[in-house]
Amino acid sequence: MHAYANRVGRRGRTNKIVEAVIVFFGICLILLGAIFIVASGTENVVIGAVLVLVAVIMFAFVYRLEKIEASKPTLVSQTFNVKMEGSGQQEQKQMLCKSCGAPLSEKNLTVIQGGIMAKCPYCGATYAIEEAPKW
Numbered sequence: 001m002h003a004y005a006n007r008v009g010r011r012g013r014t015n016k017i018v019e020a021v022i023v024f025f026g027i028c029l030i031l032l033g034a035i036f037i038v039a040s041g042t043e044n045v046v047i048g049a050v051l052v053l054v055a056v057i058m059f060a061f062v063y064r065l066e067k068i069e070a071s072k073p074t075l076v077s078q079t080f081n082v083k084m085e086g087s088g089q090q091e092q093k094q095m096l097c098k099s100c101g102a103p104l105s106e107k108n109l110t111v112i113q114g115g116i117m118a119k120c121p122y123c124g125a126t127y128a129i130e131e132a133p134k135w
Contacts, residue, residue, distance in 0.1 A: 009064070013085035015065065015069065019062045019065060019066070021059050021060055022061065022062050023059070025055075025058065026055040026056075026058040026062075027055070029051045029054055029055035029058070030051070030055045032048075032051050033047075033048040033049065033050075033051030033052035033055065034048065034052070035048070036048030036051060037049065037052075050070075065067070067078055071072050079084065095118070095129075097120040097122065097123060097125060097126075098116070098125065098127055099120060099123050099127075100120060100122055100123040102120055102121070102122040102123065104118055104120065107120055109129070115128050115129075116128065116129040117129070
């Protein structure tokens with residue numbers, strides 16, 4: 001897990017460095033384009049406009065990379081420690097068969113489609129166990 005996290009972290013740092021270099025060159029191109037535009041002359045204005053346009057495309061590329069990186073989900077790992085206690089002393093109730101009153105054990109219980117079914121080993125009666133509300 002740590003190796004994967006380190007790889008992802010290094011890739012993220014590398015992307016940030018590449019983006020910073022692209023932004024730096026974009027700023028340089030804008031300044032150079034502005035110099036060409038100020039210098040006048042048809043050729044100089046065209047070259048300056050092309051340099052500024054290339055810089056704008058570079059900025060759009062960096063912006064797009066940031067949007068893609070921001071939209072990726074991030075893995076968050078959390079650990080919860082829960083301690084459950086009942087109020088007062090708790091006692092285990094003995095289950096009795098509804099038909100004959102014989103005691104039932106955990107071996108006589110099965111889960112079928114999410115419901116708990118009890119089968120009496122003495123009389124053979126089978127029925128669903130319904131949990132009474134706690135209130």
